[in-house]
Amino acid sequence: MKIYTKTGDAGQTGLFDGTRVPKSDSRVSTYGDVDELNAWLGLARSALAGETELIEMLIQIQRDLFALGARLADPSHRIAARVDKATIGPADITRLEQWIDMLDSLLPPLRRFVLAGGSQAGAALHVARTVCRRAERAMVSLRAADAAAVEADLLIYINRLSDLLFVLARVVNLRADTPEIEW
Numbered sequence: 001m002k003i004y005t006k007t008g009d010a011g012q013t014g015l016f017d018g019t020r021v022p023k024s025d026s027r028v029s030t031y032g033d034v035d036e037l038n039a040w041l042g043l044a045r046s047a048l049a050g051e052t053e054l055i056e057m058l059i060q061i062q063r064d065l066f067a068l069g070a071r072l073a074d075p076s077h078r079i080a081a082r083v084d085k086a087t088i089g090p091a092d093i094t095r096l097e098q099w100i101d102m103l104d105s106l107l108p109p110l111r112r113f114v115l116a117g118g119s120q121a122g123a124a125l126h127v128a129r130t131v132c133r134r135a136e137r138a139m140v141s142l143r144a145a146d147a148a149a150v151e152a153d154l155l156i157y158i159n160r161l162s163d164l165l166f167v168l169a170r171v172v173n174l175r176a177d178t179p180e181i182e183w
Contacts (some may be wrong), residue, residue: 017076031072033135044124113183118173125169132162
């Protein structure tokens with residue numbers, strides 16, 4: 001299979017159900033934000049030498065984001081029955097919550113806002129958090145236009161993920177002995 005198909009040369013792309021839409025379509029923009037988030041997590045992961053547990057978390061999140069993007073690219077909800085790995089549900093949300101609780105227990109209490117930054121991995125996770133919030137806003141907008149466009153569990157997952165990314169950035173910076181700068 002070739003990387004280039006030439007089917008998008010006129011500014012359109014195909015969704016999972018075969019529908020052709022402009023690349024500027026809000027659905028395409030939304031799963032593009034999720035794709036960008038996934039790339040930022042890959043960058044953060046590349047800077048986490050020796051942090052096996054955190055690397056495994058990020059790999060699982062990246063897989064989840066592929067599933068989430070697939071769901072967003074499927075307006076007819078046809079993929080769910082065919083591909084089990086393209087699901088996001090309550091168990092995935094619970095997993096994120098458990099990771100948040102576990103990681104947060106390692107941190108000093110947060111008393112003030114902190115400036116994004118720190119180590120290379122920590123800074124990348126802060127950027128990922130902001131991209132995650134953008135993806136969430138896009139999902140909310142998509143759902144406002146069409147309630148069936150975004151499943152409730154996807155919104156809950158992406159909301160919880162931004163919280164996890166904040167906690168992950170703090171943990172990574174703590175382990176890198178990089179002090180947080182308070183606002």
